[in-house]
Amino acid sequence: xxxxxxxxxxxxxxxxxxxxxxxNFPDVEIVKIAVKNINxxxxxxxxxxxxTDNPFEIVNDPSIDVLVELIGGTEPAWEYISxxxxxxxxxxxxxxxxxxxxxxxxxxxxxxxxxxCLYEAAIAGGIPIIMxxxxxxxxxxxxxxxxxxxGTTNYILTKMDADGASYEDVLREAQTLGYAETDPTGDVEGxxxxxxxxxxxxxxFKKRVKLENVYREGITKVRKExxxxxxxxxxxxKLIANATIxxxxxxxxxxxxxxxxxxxxxxxxxxxxNAVAIxxxxxxxxxxxxxxxxxxxxASSVVGDILAISAEFGTTDYMLPxxxxxxxxxxxxxxxxxxxxxxxxxxxxxxxxxxxAKIGTICANKNISLASIMQKEVAENSTxxxxxITEKCQEKLIKEVxxxxxxxxxxSLIRVAEG
Amino acid sequence: xxxxxxxxxxxxxxxxxxxxxxxNFPDVEIVKIAVKNINxxxxxxxxxxxxTDNPFEIVNDPSIDVLVELIGGTEPAWEYISxxxxxxxxxxxxxxxxxxxxxxxxxxxxxxxxxxCLYEAAIAGGIPIIMxxxxxxxxxxxxxxxxxxxGTTNYILTKMDADGASYEDVLREAQTLGYAETDPTGDVEGxxxxxxxxxxxxxxFKKRVKLENVYREGITKVRKExxxxxxxxxxxxKLIANATIxxxxxxxxxxxxxxxxxxxxxxxxxxxxNAVAIxxxxxxxxxxxxxxxxxxxxASSVVGDILAISAEFGTTDYMLPxxxxxxxxxxxxxxxxxxxxxxxxxxxxxxxxxxxAKIGTICANKNISLASIMQKEVAENSTxxxxxITEKCQEKLIKEVxxxxxxxxxxSLIRVAEG
Numbered sequence: 001x002x003x004x005x006x007x008x009x010x011x012x013x014x015x016x017x018x019x020x021x022x023x024n025f026p027d028v029e030i031v032k033i034a035v036k037n038i039n040x041x042x043x044x045x046x047x048x049x050x051x052t053d054n055p056f057e058i059v060n061d062p063s064i065d066v067l068v069e070l071i072g073g074t075e076p077a078w079e080y081i082s083x084x085x086x087x088x089x090x091x092x093x094x095x096x097x098x099x100x101x102x103x104x105x106x107x108x109x110x111x112x113x114x115x116x117c118l119y120e121a122a123i124a125g126g127i128p129i130i131m132x133x134x135x136x137x138x139x140x141x142x143x144x145x146x147x148x149x150x151g152t153t154n155y156i157l158t159k160m161d162a163d164g165a166s167y168e169d170v171l172r173e174a175q176t177l178g179y180a181e182t183d184p185t186g187d188v189e190g191x192x193x194x195x196x197x198x199x200x201x202x203x204x205f206k207k208r209v210k211l212e213n214v215y216r217e218g219i220t221k222v223r224k225e226x227x228x229x230x231x232x233x234x235x236x237x238k239l240i241a242n243a244t245i246x247x248x249x250x251x252x253x254x255x256x257x258x259x260x261x262x263x264x265x266x267x268x269x270x271x272x273x274n275a276v277a278i279x280x281x282x283x284x285x286x287x288x289x290x291x292x293x294x295x296x297x298x299a300s301s302v303v304g305d306i307l308a309i310s311a312e313f314g315t316t317d318y319m320l321p322x323x324x325x326x327x328x329x330x331x332x333x334x335x336x337x338x339x340x341x342x343x344x345x346x347x348x349x350x351x352x353x354x355x356x357a358k359i360g361t362i363c364a365n366k367n368i369s370l371a372s373i374m375q376k377e378v379a380e381n382s383t384x385x386x387x388x389i390t391e392k393c394q395e396k397l398i399k400e401v402x403x404x405x406x407x408x409x410x411x412s413l414i415r416v417a418e419g
Numbered sequence: 420x421x422x423x424x425x426x427x428x429x430x431x432x433x434x435x436x437x438x439x440x441x442x443n444f445p446d447v448e449i450v451k452i453a454v455k456n457i458n459x460x461x462x463x464x465x466x467x468x469x470x471t472d473n474p475f476e477i478v479n480d481p482s483i484d485v486l487v488e489l490i491g492g493t494e495p496a497w498e499y500i501s502x503x504x505x506x507x508x509x510x511x512x513x514x515x516x517x518x519x520x521x522x523x524x525x526x527x528x529x530x531x532x533x534x535x536c537l538y539e540a541a542i543a544g545g546i547p548i549i550m551x552x553x554x555x556x557x558x559x560x561x562x563x564x565x566x567x568x569x570g571t572t573n574y575i576l577t578k579m580d581a582d583g584a585s586y587e588d589v590l591r592e593a594q595t596l597g598y599a600e601t602d603p604t605g606d607v608e609g610x611x612x613x614x615x616x617x618x619x620x621x622x623x624f625k626k627r628v629k630l631e632n633v634y635r636e637g638i639t640k641v642r643k644e645x646x647x648x649x650x651x652x653x654x655x656x657k658l659i660a661n662a663t664i665x666x667x668x669x670x671x672x673x674x675x676x677x678x679x680x681x682x683x684x685x686x687x688x689x690x691x692x693n694a695v696a697i698x699x700x701x702x703x704x705x706x707x708x709x710x711x712x713x714x715x716x717x718a719s720s721v722v723g724d725i726l727a728i729s730a731e732f733g734t735t736d737y738m739l740p741x742x743x744x745x746x747x748x749x750x751x752x753x754x755x756x757x758x759x760x761x762x763x764x765x766x767x768x769x770x771x772x773x774x775x776a777k778i779g780t781i782c783a784n785k786n787i788s789l790a791s792i793m794q795k796e797v798a799e800n801s802t803x804x805x806x807x808i809t810e811k812c813q814e815k816l817i818k819e820v821x822x823x824x825x826x827x828x829x830x831s832l833i834r835v836a837e838g
Contacts, residue, residue, distance in 0.1 A: 021558050021701050120555055126702045128551040136539050136550035138730075139440050139722030265708065268687050282440050282715030282722070283545045289684065290705030300702040303558030311557075311740040322730040 004310040006092075007032040007058030009080055010070030011051070014094060014121070016044055017299030018068065018306075025303070028310050032058045059084045066309055068302060069093040074101055085109050085117070092305040094121035094298060100195035100211045103202060104327075111326040118305035118323060123196045124149055124274045126297025127290040131304065133203055133278075134322050142204040142280035145243040146417060149196040151272035151292040152187035153219050153239040155179045157257075158270045161227045161236060167220060179272065189218035190239060190255040197241035201253045204278070205245045206327055213333035215254035222257050226346060226412050229387045233344075233372070235259040236267040240417060251331035252339050258417040259344050259389075265289070266417070337396040342371065342416035345388045345401075349408040359388060362404050368393040389416060422446055423729040425511075426477030428453040428499055429489030430470070433513060433540070435463055436718030437487065437725075444722070447729050451477045478503045485728055487721060488512040493520055504528050504536075511724040513540035513717060519614035519630045522621060523746075530745040537724035537742060542615045543568055543693045545716025546709040550723065552622055552697075553741050561623040561699035564662040565836060568615040570691035570711040571606035572638050572658040574598045576676075577689040580646045580655060586639060598691065608637035609658060609674040616660035620672045623697070624664045625746055632752035634673035641676050645765060645831050648806045652763075652791070654678040655686040659836060670750035671758050677836040678763050678808075684708070685836070756815040761790065761835035764807040764820075768827040778807060781823050787812040808835060 004027060008015055011033050022028050033046065034055040058064055059080050067084040069091065071077055077098050081091055082105075091110065093099070099106070099122055110117045120130045124147070133142070148154050152174065159170040171188070174180035186192050194216045201209045219239050230237050240258040245251045260267040265287045269275040274292030279285045291297035312320055349355035356373060363370055369391035376385035390398065402410050423446060427434055430452050441447050452465065453474040477483055478499050486503040488510065490496055496517050500510055501524075510529065512518070518525065518541055529536045539549045543566070552561070567573050571593065578589040590607070593599035605611050613635045620628045638658050649656050659677040664670045679686040684706040688694040693711025698704045710716035731739055768774035775792060782789055788810035795804035809817065821829050 017701055024560075025558070127705055128547070128555045128707075131555035132547035132551055135554065135727055136547045136720065136723035138726045139444070139719055141443075265684070265687065268684065282436055283719040284710045284713070284716050286546055286707070286709030288547075288705070288707050291703045294703070296701030297703050300558055301555060303701070304555035307557045308554055308741065322727065 002313060004028045004066060004306070004313045005031045005064050006066040006068055006306060007034070007061065007064045008068040008070060009034040009055045009058060011035045011042065012070065013295040014298045014302065015070045016042070017295035018070070018302045019044055019046070021299050021303045022306070025307065028306055031064050032061065034058055055080050060087060062087070064089060065313065066090045066092060066306060068306065069095055070302070072097065074098050078102055081106065082109060085113050085115050088113065088115065090115050090309050091117040092302055092309070093117065093119050094302060095119070096122040096192065096195040096199065100198040103199055104208055107325045107327070111324065116309070116320045116323045117325065118308065119199070120305050121298045121301035123200050124276055125290070125292040125294065126300045127274055127276060127288050127292070129200070129276050129288055130203065131308070137280070137283060138322065140280040140283050142278055143245050144279040145197070145200060145204055145241070145276065146266060147197065147200070147241045147276040148238055148266060148269050148274050149193040149241045149292065150187055150239060151274060152180045152184065153193070154269065154273065155271050156188070157219060157222065157237055157239065160222070160224055161231070164224055164228070166224050167222060188220055190216045193239060193241045193255040197243055197253055197255060200276070201243035201251065202327060203325060204243070205251060205331060207245070207249060207251065207329045207331040208327045209243070209251055209253050209331045210333065213253070215256070215336040217256035219257050221412065222414070223412060226344070226414065229346060229376070230259050230344070233259070233389065234262050235416070236262065237414065238266060238269070240266070245331065249332055250334050252334040254336060256415060258415050260417045261419060264417065264419045337399070339395050340392050341395060342392050342418065343390045343398050344412070344414045344416055345390070346411040347386045347388070347405065347408045348383055348411060349386055350383050355384070355386060355408055359386070359405065362401050363390065366393070366397045366401065368397060368401065421732060422448050423485060423725070423732045424448050424450045424483050425485040425487055425725060426451040426453070426480065426483045427487040427489060428474045428477060430454045430461065431489065432714040433717045433721065434489045435461070436714035437489070437721045438463055438465070440718050440722045441725070444726065447725055450483050451480065453477055474499050479506060481506070483508060484732065485509045485511060485725060487725065488514055489721070491516060493517050497521055500525065501528060504532050504534055507532065507534065509534050509728050510536040511721055511728070512536065512538050513721060515541040515611065515614040515618065519617040522618055523627055526744045526746070530743065535728070535739045535742045536744065537727065538618070539724050540717045540720035542619050543695055544709070544711040544713065545719045546693055546695060546707050546711070548619070548695050548707055549622065550727070556699070556702060557741065559699040559702050561697055562664050563698040564616070564619060564623055564660070564695065565685060566616065566619070566660045566695040567657055567685060567688050567693050568660045568711065569606055569612045569658060570693060571599045571603065572612070573688065573692065574690050575607070576638060576641065576656055576658065579641070579643055580650070583643055583647070585643050586641060607639055609635045612658060612660045612674040616662055616672055616674060619695070620662035620670065621746060622744060623662070624670060624750060626664070626668060626670065626748045626750040627746045628662070628670055628672050628750045629752065632672070634675070634755040636675035638676050640831065641833070642831060645833065648765060649678050649763070652678070652793070652808065653681050654835070655681065656833065657685060657688070659685070664750065668751055669753050671753040673755060675834060677834050679836045680838065683836065683838045756818070758814050759811050760814060761811050761837065762809045762817050763831070763833045763835055764809070765830040766805045766807070766824060766827045767802055767830060768805055769802050774803070774805060774827055778805070778824065781820050782809065785812070785816045785820065787816060787820065
């Protein structure tokens with residue numbers, strides 16, 4: 001078997017983990033690593049001449065077989081990757097944003113040049129999910145994914161639950177500990193999870209899902225009181241990336257907080273751990289969980305992808321037939337207003353008795369059944385906190401309900417997951 | 420791509436699931452299915468001439484590329500499989516017993532004839548575990564597996580816990596429901612799980628583990644009182660298949676009941692669900708869970724294996740390089756007496772105060788620390804139930820402790836899992 005020659009662009013935490021791990025695999029040779037600053041001190045020592053500050057020394061080097069892209073973001077990553085494919089290289093990437101925004105172009109280009117783009121590390125870090133879907137689960141028709149794909153938000157929600165603390169307080173703590181970035185928008189507003197579910201759903205459903213059709217809500221409005229209510233009702237609150245497809249090919253793909261019943265494995269996935277629950281036929285339901293980020297878990301996936309190419313390198317025409325990710329069909333997207341969900345609604349009302357009757361009437365008029373209605377403490381000014389869980393109903397109807405509750409304050413409206 | 424021709428031996432539940440699932444994959448042609456009785460009514464209709472009662476019509480048919488063996492047991496399965504390999508066929512099997520007992524011979528033979536033997540369905544049913552270890556986790560050094568690999572015993576233990584019922588009562592109920600066989604020995608005494616962990620540990624550790632060196636204890640002695648005590652202490656009791664390997668290549672592979680802390684995902688794997696927790700570097704810890712048996716989940720894995728062969732069929736010399744399972748090295752096995760564990764000990768003693776002092780002294784003399792000691796109700800005759808959890812200590816020392824507790828009854832000695 002010939003030695004596989006790779007070039008790496010990006011030598012941060014993940015790149016360093018990949019470099020260290022590949023030392024055990026003499027069949028893979030790291031020819032070049034492109035960095036921003038060659039003179040920056042690094043946690044590993046590298047041979048003279050291995051580092052370069054010119055990524056095109058990799059992208060345009062005909063002796064390099066695989067480009068490992070670990071810089072993230074759309075540009076200049078797309079320039080490097082697209083040029084590398086045109087130059088005949090396979091791609092291994094951890095770039096979830098690029099995959100979500102440029103996936104179609106990327107995989108079409110790879111297909112055209114008879115090359116593969118592998119991206120296990122981009123979705124759920126170290127958890128084996130992309131390769132299993134492509135290989136051992138290939139006999140399945142997958143119709144549902146429910147996943148915790150962002151470690152930062154799962155950390156914040158777990159901490160809010162464990163400590164009874166507010167979102168703001170936990171976010172500050174997470175920033176101090178390095179679990180959340182100074183500008184946490186990408187995580188807490190659900191962009192990161194939306195990127196990941198876009199690519200994961202595309203692969204699982206074998207139809208291209210478009211990022212702009214993925215509904216997205218972050219966790220910034222989840223209150224500690226919602227956590228308390230959820231616990232009392234036997235749920236946890238998690239940021240869930242949710243994707244379903246019906247028999248007619250209509251895809252419903254979204255990211256938002258959900259109440260997750262304690263019966264479900266996802267309710268027990270805590271702190272920075274990620275998890276992906278998959279349902280399909282014939283498999284039924286499986287749940288894969290593990291570290292969603294970090295130097296070494298992510299390196300595990302990057303190296304796994306490199307070794308998959310290495311294993312077949314030189315033995316075939318490099319088609320890696322199971323590894324392709326080209327999809328001719330696009331998914332039809334269902335608008336969030338047309339989806340059906342169970343809802344948790346937290347309401348503060350001036351008068352408890354009157355408002356329970358009112359909620360009951362409004363919902364009954366729209367044929368919405370209530371699974372439970374719970375009156376919490378009545379304050380001195382006789383306002384009351386009321387918590388409602390509905391049965392499954394259409395999103396646009398629940399929005400009407402919220403609008404019609406005109407003399408109450410609707411504190412939270414959170415969807416409830418179904419196992 | 421040429422059409423892959425397969426023959427199936429065994430057309431029970433799993434075979435039927437495979438047959439149905441493969442209808443969606445026109446690249447795979449089922450040429451023949453061998454059954455015991457051609458005239459038996461079947462849940463699916465098959466084309467005239469597809470069934471045969473002579474397995475050698477498959478094994479010796481040169482036009483067939485893959486033998487799918489679904490009858491289980493060592494003989495005549497081994498005869499069919501070994502002949503088929505010699506005749507140039509790849510093997511897909513769900514036969515955990517054969518793999519555990521004949522694995523070395525089987526994989527050596529496959530290697531010699533440049534064929535693969537795939538067996539995803541044999542370990543943990545539908546859960547993707549074998550293929551991920553061979554492919555995307557290939558960069559890892561796996562050093563620990565903790566798994567729930569037998570649905571029957573997990574069902575019984577879950578039910579005992581949920582209903583506060585005895586082993587005997589739940590077993591009878593499980594037999595009525597078809598979750599346990601009339602002779603449940605293979606499941607409840609841990610043979611089934613031992614077969615599976617033998618093969619799984621061999622693959623994960625890249626060293627051949629021998630079944631006869633796998634320590635095994637079943638669940639028949641687990642009492643409902645142990646369940647109660649475990650719950651009070653924050654644990655569940657599960658039948659755990661446990662495998663570790665140290666840096667010097669010493670493997671400790673065993674199956675026995677364990678107290679599993681509620682902090683661990685395995686504590687929440689209930690009823691017939693299976694789960695495999697894997698630790699290694701660089702991955703860290705992952706947990707894969709799902710259906711461990713059943714027509715369709717098992718079919719998912721069998722079909723996945725068939726499609727993996729199909730994908731590369733005709734494009735290479737069929738080596739499927741990542742798919743091989745040949746191991747030149749044998750594991751050194753650690754005897755159970757030399758392993759280190761935490762222990763739960765349930766004792767009935769004639770005199771509570773005296774016995775706590777005695778336990779303390781005996782353990783202190785052997786340098787065994789106690790994590791907790793709990794005195795339960797004292798009966799009218801002044802005997803007391805005492806529950807002890809030790810810190811980690813050597814198995815042979817804990818056996819000495821049990822022997823030295825001469826005027827007490829040791830009801831249970833159960834090892835405690837560490838996360």
